[in-house]
Amino acid sequence: MYEPKIIGFLCNWCSYAAADLAGTSRIQYPSNMRAIRVMCSSRVDPEHVLRAFVNGADGVLIAGCHPGDCHYISGNYKTERKYVLLREMLEQFGIDPRRLRLEWCSSAEGGKFAQVVTEMTEELKTLGPIELGAGD
Amino acid sequence: MVGSIMVVGGGIAGMQASLDLADSGFRVYLVDKAPTIGGVMAQLDKTFPTLDCSMCIMAPKLVATGRHHNIHLLTNAVITNVEGTPGNFTVTVTMKPRYVNAEKCTGCGLCAQYCPVEAVNEYDERLTLRRGIYVDYPQAVPLVYAIDREKCIGCGLCENICQAEAIEYHQTPEEEQVNVGAIILAAGFDEFEPDTKKEYGYGRFKNVVTATEFERILSASGPFAGHVVRPSDGEVPGRIAFLQCVGSRDENSNKYCSAVCCMYATKEAIIAKEHNPDLEATIFFMDMRTYGKGFEQFYKRAQSEYGLRYTRSRVPCIEADPETQNLLLTYETEDGTITKEEFDMVVLSVGLEPPKSNQELSSIFGVPLNEYGFLDWKIFEPLKAKDGIYACGAFSGPKDIPDTVAQASGAAAMASGVVSGERGTLVEEKVYPEELDVAEQPPRIGVFVCWCGINIGGIVNVPEVMEYASTLPNVVFVDQNLYTCSQDTQEKIKQAVEEHSLNRVVVASCTPRTHEPLFQSTIREAGLNPYLFEMTNIRDQCSWVHMHTPEEATEKAKDLVRMAVAKSNLLEPLKSSSVEVTQSGLVIGGGIAGMTAALGLAQQGFTVHLVEKEDHLGGLLRDIRYTVSGEDPQEYLTGLEQSLRDHPNVTIHTQAVVEKVEGYVGNFTTTLSSGEEINHGICVIAVGGQEHKPTSYLYGEDKRVITQLEFEDMLSKGVKAKTVVMINCVESRDDTKEYCSRVCCSEAVKNALQLREQNPDATIYILYRDMRTYAFREQYYDKAREAGVVFMRYDPETKPRLEKKDKSLVLYAHDSALDLDFELHPDLVVLSTGVSPYDNSALSQMLKVPLDRDGFFLEAHMKLRPVDFATDGVFMAGLAHSPKFIDETISQAFGTVARACTIVSKERIETEPIIAEVDEELCCGCQVCIPMCPYNARELDEEEKIVKVNEVLCKGCGSCVAACPSKAAQQRHFRDSQLSSMIEAFVRR
Amino acid sequence: MDKLKFAFYWAASCGGCEIAVLDIDEKILNVVEKADIVFWPVALDTKYKDVEAFQDKYIDVCFFNGAIRTSEHEEMAHLLRAKSKTLVAFGACACFGGIPGLANVSDRDEIFDLVYRELPSVSNPDKTTPQLTYTAPEGELTLPQFFDTVKALHQVCDVDYFLPGCPPTPEMIEQAVTAIFEGTLPSKGSTLAPEKALCEECPLEIQEKKIPFIKRPYQVTPDGKRCLLEQGVICMGINTRAGCGARCIKANMPCRGCMGPTPEVADQGAKLVSAIASILGVEGEERMTEKEIEALIAQIKDPLGTFYRYTLPISLLRRKVIKK
């Protein structure tokens, strides 16, 4: 069966902590995601997302603190605007925007984190493996 | 004198005080009776009025406290004896056994999975069960399990399963004598237990819960994983009633107001509404006491945006329908009609009580308690319990988190003031061997894969991962450990670094959020720069969450190791640089806040410049003639001014204003209007505020209409008026000023009582919207009513009207409580007009610190950084921040002293190693990065036309880095090349 | 000293680069004084056969402009590479794919359908599209293959230098030629333009780099003083190489990126998304709802076409996905 591959960029303070909490709470979720820890979601550059796609990721998750909760006050507001614009551009590239996901997970939301990964994995399964470029 | 301080209580107050002290050169002993620190805040879901996630904002402080090398945690501990005098106390602390060796326990939690015993989970407010061996919550500090011996059956399962051999059934209590110079009491509060209020059926009716229980129900980490359901049947409640003042403002339980319940109920109702938009939430209250900064706006939004219903009534009793378990509330509305209404769930907004241990603490420490059982304190000394012993937070009365945190810093300042001469004498600095220069060497990577007992190794095939790691480029050494964090493994790692000349180390184990510092310190001991370390999480984010798919987990672990190794190839040694600090302060504003802060700093041994625009000191306090509790403000002021003028460290600049500020934390240069230049390391903004001058109610047209301060002045000379009407909330809580000024209700009560004393025959009316005499101020409201002051409530829609007929004043008032119209003929009308900020815009621009919508200065974080700005080195206190009482202003002012000391106590400040930098060859000066930085750490170099990072101010978020269109900006340790290497290694090739 | 041998070739391009060579005016005389032009399809009647007959590395410097659109371009790229000591990608199209590269949002079938069938001015009742071979009475005729994907020169053969611009300015050309004559070319693979972005050369004043709203160039007349981004006009100068002298800016038009991205940037469009979205609406960001953010971002029409105007073929994704 096809197993999608996901790269998750998790901010150190909330979403990485949420992922840890899912662990301490032993909440089970599919093993399709590999996390890259960044200090703040605002560090994630759209270039990283595209690089992830060309390096074999079927989906990319960016997770940060809830609006207002960013450890650095306002980083996640920037993340959100970048995400919205990038999503639009991905569509122009013919890449299903559902392959890129932005989620807010507080450090108390281990369950939500697990749910996000589960949902995303399921959704990517229905979308199938990513196809890029092609043609001659 | 001893350079160490004891903090009793490890809640948010205790943690803040400890961190401030430890960061300014003192050794701290933090004692908590519970096995973990964190206090009540750890149980909260979100915090008002910003709805921040409580754990998210608190966790960094938890971790910092647990990790600080100057803070010694004494948990599961009680104080049994105190001897000595200020500057030199000997405290006996008894540590109850936790039956788990704290050194050995890795916190993996395996034991709890096997423990067959169940016990109620206090952290989840008894709504769930935990095991006989447990930690309170997953983020707990210290992360060491404890055995509940009352429940333990001694089966030995945990002892068998624990591969770290940490279980020690035979432990006995241990006693320790600790020598400290001062003590801070931060014992927090207990919550009122509603069992005694039989009429509410708590304990009998399942769907009647306390607010804290409801808080856990709301929490994503709570008993129902964040699904708001009611306990009786797990159904989603459609109608929830919140009953205010349960165990507060109540003859039969606690007379005082608990100060936080109106806000937390509103918050909980909003969150519940966010979970279920169809929810009908009703809050039954007497007075809505949303008096703090941003609270009134929150209350308004609760009604307009979330549609919460606020019903002014005290519900006398609750009945339950035995069938449906629904709850029937019978209550009287203001107009006297009796209404019955059914709800699915009732939340009791229980009040705050002194902890039972207060009596004991009081007798051990010899500190006085007030009639309610909280610390007895004085208006001008709100933080002092007695000489050498200070207090903060709810120990001295109910209060919210920001006030608690400000007090905690304040208490830290007072305590360290006692032993300021001993600063730095007891702190330990770790000495490391000289760092090896590996810059020119090709990477030689060592990979350590952890079993974590069977936590990882039971699922992930560790030998296979290790084998795989050895095939990765530049990996020259691999090993597996039973517990990578154990002491002997640290030695093993060091040896491996030496024997195999490793210059990069990768550990695949648990979470870097807790364990990275340990391993970094280990490789540092082996001579490697700590940033030549990379960690990947194959436990919390792998073996624990993929327990049923071991093969997939193993594959994931390999991928994660490959990614970590890829990044480690590109790691560079990082150094923090440091800049010199001008060890002195500038305080702007010579009112009570500024004077207190200046004196506090001076007493800590630092030079201070106090700048005041008038030709005299004292600010608004000069207009305060007396306090409600009988102190003489002017006498206090004179004394304070004298101490300031006598202090050799203080320079006072009157009739001076700040014209220009240059520099940044540690190195400011300020030019005054006199032309004088002052170099200083920190700055306290204490510019105060003013009484708002109204334009309504004939003010300014008729001399018989005056403000409260004018009335106070008049009272000091004697008032003859027979009928005095006070109107509260004049040009407050409306379009003129959206916020509530917090002090006016109490000010009106104070003046009314004073008038009553002078003139027993006077008729006194107070026209109010909500009486906001919060906390212990409630007693004066009671007293005023007893003294015959007439309180008449008006709604904003039917405001009183004042007219002049012939020569006399006529006031038409509608009493909304009685729904009756009155015509009053006052001799004097006194307007409570509230506090307005000065025009702070110039100062705000000069210091690059923001103002809020109302024109007050805006702190870095509403909840946890009440006296700080986001810009380092600038602090605020008093009315510049928001309206507040004298004692609150003093607490805050001392708070700024402690915060400032974390900077000026150091000769140099170190920069963070993980910060942004700019490649000067690539930066074109586009300045896209500048507005990214919330800390003003980026600035254009006008000469070179490129942007430079102020390394002291940068916090290393990386916002600017992602935004830099040319990649001239980079974040150390998270460089583009480093992140890209991980992305490229993501798929196995 | 022997005269150098120069060659010029034109692949998928508009011809502007050819004109640009002439735009160096009288200095062209210096060039012909020191160099012979051995191949220049627009000006000289040299055939491909003649080039094939050259010895390998016969040409000293070949200036190749235009993108690789067809198999003919690709073959010529390989041929000229073999015959030249130094191969220079000349102009934005050869360097990055350029404007023709924007065709990577479609593929051959789509383009043929549109151009040969759907456009209203087309009369093609048989609905034929170009074929690779056609048997005419006179014999078999061939056409080059039209690729799905436009490429930059270095994506099909090894390139020694890049001289970007649409077209490269006379100053840049002159500098490059001088360097060739004087033997002062930098190391192989270099781009013959500054490393910094255009802001370096830009005369406009930056007050505070925030974008309140987006306007398209026809909707505003910028004041000629303040940074265009601050006036709401998308300007790609923030990560487009300098070297052009900010010509567009001086004509009150925004930079569209013809000099290509600055050296560290792997994907100009993605970096622009990052930068522009970051400064768009920073003021008041904490109060914006999701809907408001979407409306704000929606002001940027055609982000792909805007941000990859000249560089789509060398971007990370290179082209739009062709759905099978």
Ligand code: SF4
């Ligand atoms: S965004 Fe980058 S290029 Fe622009 S000024 Fe900042 S560091 Fe320099």
Ligand code: SF4
């Ligand atoms: S990394 Fe963050 S804190 Fe540092 S300069 Fe950049 S935006 Fe400011």
Ligand code: FES
């Ligand atoms: S720190 Fe989590 S989004 Fe900024």
